[in-house]
Amino acid sequence: MPLALEIVSPEKLLVSESVDMVVIPASEGDIGVLPEHSRMIVLLRGGEVILYTGEQITARYFVTGGFAEITEERCTVLADTAEPSALLDRAKGETQLQDALRELSDADKAGQVDRLVPLMERVQVAQAIVDTAAAQG
Numbered sequence: 001m002p003l004a005l006e007i008v009s010p011e012k013l014l015v016s017e018s019v020d021m022v023v024i025p026a027s028e029g030d031i032g033v034l035p036e037h038s039r040m041i042v043l044l045r046g047g048e049v050i051l052y053t054g055e056q057i058t059a060r061y062f063v064t065g066g067f068a069e070i071t072e073e074r075c076t077v078l079a080d081t082a083e084p085s086a087l088l089d090r091a092k093g094e095t096q097l098q099d100a101l102r103e104l105s106d107a108d109k110a111g112q113v114d115r116l117v118p119l120m121e122r123v124q125v126a127q128a129i130v131d132t133a134a135a136q137g
Contacts, residue, residue, distance in 0.1 A: 001035045001036075001073075002018035002019060002020060002035065003018065003019055003020065003021065003022065003033065003034065003035045003037075003073065003074065003075060004016075004017075004018055004073060004074040004075070005017060005018070005019050005022050005051065005074075005075050005076075005077075006074075006075075006076045006077065007049060007061055007063075007077040007079060007082055008076065008077065008078055008079065008082075009079045009080070009081055009082040010080075010081075014061065014082050014083075015051070015059070015061065017051075019051045019052060019053060019058070020034075020035075020052050020053050020054055021033065021034050021051075021052040022049060022050065022051050022052065022075050023048075023049070023050040023052075024042070024044065024049050024068050024075070024077060025044055025045050025046065025047025025048060025049065025063065025128075026042040026043065026044060026045070026068070027042065027043040027044065027045045028042070030047070031070075033070055033075045035072070035073060036072050036073075037070050037071075037072065037075075038070070039070060039071050039072065040069075040070050041067060041068070041069050041070070042067065042068050042070070043065075043066075043067060044063055044065050044066045044067060044068055044077070044079065045065060045121075045124065045125075045128075046062075046063065046064045046065055046121075046124055046125030046128040046129070047062070047063065047128050047132070048060050048061065048062055048063075048085055048132055049061045049062075049063055049077055049079075049082075059084070060084070060085035060086070061079075061082050061083065061084055061085060062082065062083055062084075062085045062088055062128075062129065062132055063077065063079040063080070063081065063082045064079070064080045064081045064082075064125050065079070065080045065121070065125065066078045066079040066080045066082075085132055085133075085136060086136060088129055088132055088133040088136065089133060090129075090130060090133035090134055092129075093126055093129035093130040093132075093133050094130050096126040096129065097123065097126035097127055097129075097130055099126075100119060100122040100123040100126045101123055103115075103119050103122075104116065104119040104120060104122075104123055107119055
């Protein structure tokens, strides 16, 4: 019994297919979702959504955050942004990471505490882009 998967960004529906398993980057850690999984809604962090058919990876998508709704027969990923991992650009990710680190340092020095958490999240997402692009090759 396959699992229905949808990956949706504000711009479009990226994926609507049946898979045997999907691994999602939940804020608490990666979650493997199989058919008949417990119902839950989880917050996503920046990272990869990995699709499996049998034991083979069939596709990878990078998300920058969002939510996922999991039921016994469906997993719906509502991503802030999403794109195929193969399209990630390591150089662009490294530039984004350096910019985010600089902004984080500037906010910390200026005592702008309210800016620190979003900037730390931005640093984590940029680092995930760099790591994912590097792993792709």
